[in-house]
Amino acid sequence: MLYALARPLLFALDPETAHHVAMRLAGVAGLFAARPPACPVRVMGLDFPNPVGLAAGLDKQAEHVDALAALGFGFLELGGVTPRPQPGNPRPRLFRIPEARALINRFGLNSVGIDGFVQNLKKHKRQGIIGVNIGKNKDTPNDKAADDYLQCLEALYPHADYVSLNVSSPNTAGLRDLQDAEPLAALLSKIKNRRERLRDKHGRNVALALKIAPDLDDGAIRSIADIVRRERMDGIIATNTTVARADVGRYPNGLETGGLSGAPLRERSAHVIRMLSAAMSVSCPLTTS
Ligand SMILES: Cc1cc2nc3c(=O)[nH]c(=O)nc-3n(C[C@H](O)[C@H](O)[C@H](O)COP(=O)(O)O)c2cc1C
Numbered sequence: 001m002l003y004a005l006a007r008p009l010l011f012a013l014d015p016e017t018a019h020h021v022a023m024r025l026a027g028v029a030g031l032f033a034a035r036p037p038a039c040p041v042r043v044m045g046l047d048f049p050n051p052v053g054l055a056a057g058l059d060k061q062a063e064h065v066d067a068l069a070a071l072g073f074g075f076l077e078l079g080g081v082t083p084r085p086q087p088g089n090p091r092p093r094l095f096r097i098p099e100a101r102a103l104i105n106r107f108g109l110n111s112v113g114i115d116g117f118v119q120n121l122k123k124h125k126r127q128g129i130i131g132v133n134i135g136k137n138k139d140t141p142n143d144k145a146a147d148d149y150l151q152c153l154e155a156l157y158p159h160a161d162y163v164s165l166n167v168s169s170p171n172t173a174g175l176r177d178l179q180d181a182e183p184l185a186a187l188l189s190k191i192k193n194r195r196e197r198l199r200d201k202h203g204r205n206v207a208l209a210l211k212i213a214p215d216l217d218d219g220a221i222r223s224i225a226d227i228v229r230r231e232r233m234d235g236i237i238a239t240n241t242t243v244a245r246a247d248v249g250r251y252p253n254g255l256e257t258g259g260l261s262g263a264p265l266r267e268r269s270a271h272v273i274r275m276l277s278a279a280m281s282v283s284c285p286l287t288t289s
Contacts, residue, residue: 015095023067027070036074043235046162053129054077056166060080069127077133078121078130079132081132081152082111088108100247102265104254104256104257106256106257109169131160134165136172150191153191154198164211168240170215170258192208192232209234211238216272226279242260242268
């Protein structure tokens with residue numbers, strides 16, 4: 001109802017400005033939000049009040065946590081955050097494709113950096129399940145990427161319930177190469193070892209999930225599932241945005257560079273989830289929106 005009223009106004013603004021306005025309105029919307037029905041699910045050792053959560057990218061700097069929590073999400077995935085601050089790509093970097101109920105973004109992990117992010121997060125009440133999506137800085141070469149993920153994990157450990165390892169944003173050159181078997185196994189092994197040390201130090205477990213791209217062939221998906229199991233990650237998040245354009249190329253904005261999300265991604269994501277579910281012999285418990 002509130003969205004139906006606000007939509008024409010928001011669509012009159014450029015998409016990134018509309019996003020910031022909508023985030024400010026989220027606090028008001030929360031006052032009117034009906035409580036979602038309880039539908040508890042236990043996943044990765046965490047008790048989620050319901051299985052519908054907010055995906056990474058909406059609150060990249062942890063500025064709107066209380067307002068978003070009031071909307072009734074079963075979890076919030078904040079970020080993506082990088083160790084050092086970085087501006088991301090120049091504007092415009094977010095494009096609507098209303099004909100296809102889709103967006104293309106090329107934000108490029110614009111981030112206040114992990115210290116600013118943690119400061120922001122600490123200003124909010126601790127309520128509900130908080131995940132944080134972490135990535136590497138643009139200027140960190142892939143052979144040093146592990147240091148970036150470890151730095152973020154260390155800083156977030158006291159503040160997050162789970163950490164999502166973003167190796168799948170299409171807007172950081174070379175990031176997706178970290179999904180290849182050899183670098184992925186090396187990265188996850190280092191992260192797993194650090195998590196063990198942090199678990200002993202802090203006396204609590206923070207779950208680890210790997211977030212993957214939809215643009216992987218079936219062999220690569222099976223290989224990732226094997227590595228995730230071997231390196232004892234707690235979960236896989238499927239999927240990030242796609243670089244495919246088959247369904248939107250004919251629309252205005254449809255060929256913008258970046259990651260495509262929304263309705264045209266659904267079938268591909270569902271395929272990846274089905275593949276993972278078969279490879280890991282589990283059902284799919286959570287969804288993001
Ligand atoms: C504007 C925007 C920013 C995003 N930023 C991130 C990000 O920082 N890290 C990440 O892992 N995924 C990011 N994503 C991907 C989403 O978390 C989600 O995986 C993707 O949009 C597919 O889901 P959907 O089709 O339901 O939107 C972003 C998506 C959008 C639209």
